[in-house]
Amino acid sequence: MSIMKNHGFVYLTLLLVLLFAGCTTQHNGTWGNAPDFTLPDLNGNSFTLSNLLGKFVVLAFVTTRCPYCLMEMEELEKVRNETGEDVAVVSIVIGDTVRNIENVYGTYVDKWIFLIDNKGVYSSYQVMGVPKIVIINQKGNIIYSNSGLTDYNFILSKIKEAG
Template sequence: MRLLKRSDFLYLVPALILLLVSAGGLARGGWLETMETVHTAPALNLKDLDGVSYRISDLKGKTVLVNFWTTWCPPCIEEMPSLIRLAAEMSQEEFVILAVNVEENKRRVSNIAKRLNVTFPVLLDPKREAGNAWKVKVFPSSFLVDAQGRLRHKAIGPVEWDSDEITSIVNQLIQE
C-alpha cells in the first residue's frame, strides 16, 4: 500500500470537492455564502439567445442573480427548475435572473433552455470571458448582486433557489 505524498493532495482535495458539489453534497438545501468583503460585481456584457445585449451595469437599482451553468452539468440542470420558480415568485419585484452559459454552442443551449422552459434571459459566454472575470471554477456557480451593483452572496454548486431561506435573503436585498 502506497502512502499519499503531500503533492497528491493538490489533486485529491479539489477532485473530492468537485465530486461533492456535483453530487449535491454541498450547497443542496439552500446553502448561500455571504461575501466577506463587499465589492462591485465584475463586468458582464453578453448577448442572450436572441442576440439582445445585457450588461450588469444597466441593471443597477435591481437585485440580480447571476447563475453560471453548462448543459453537460447535471447539478446545473437539476437546479434550473428552482430558479424558474424563484423567477415566477419574484416576477413583480425589482429582481432579475441571468443564466450565463459558458463555452457552449448556441443551438445546444437554446434546445436545453426550451426543454426546461427557462423564463429568464439565457446569456452566452462562448469564450468564457465572463466566467473568468467572475472567477468561476465550478458549475453551477451563482452570485447575488445588490441594487448598487455589489456582490453580496455566492453559491458554489446547486441551490434550491425557491427555498424559504433563499427567498428571504433575496427579499432582504430587494428591500435595501
C-alpha cells in the same frame, strides 16, 4: 502490487476532488461591486449587466453538461415565478452553442435572460464549479455567492434580508 495500490489511491483521490469541486462554497455579506460585463444573448443581442442597476439580479453560471445546473433551473424558475419583474434572473452559459443551450434548457430560455459567456466573464466572478449563484443588490454589489445547488427559498431569503 504496491505501485498499483498507490496509483489506485491517487486516482480515487483525484476523482473525489473533481466530484466535490462544485459542491458548496459560499460567501455572505457584501463583496463590493459586481464586475460589469456585456455578453450576447441567444439571439446575438448585446446584454450589459449595469443596465439592471436598481433591481436585484440573480446570476446563475451554468454549463449544458452539468446535471445539477438543470436542477438549478427549477429553483430559478420558482424565484422568477415568486418575484416576477422585481428580480432579474440571468443565466450565463459557459462555453457552449445556442443550439446546445436551447436543447438542454428548452422552455427555460423563454422565461428569463440566457447569455453565452464567450469572454471569460466567469473568471471575473471566480467560478470554480457550476452551478454558481451570485446575488447582486440594487446598487450593483454582490451580496451572496454560492457554488453548488441553491434552494429558491434561500435565494429569496437573501434578497429579502438585503431589501
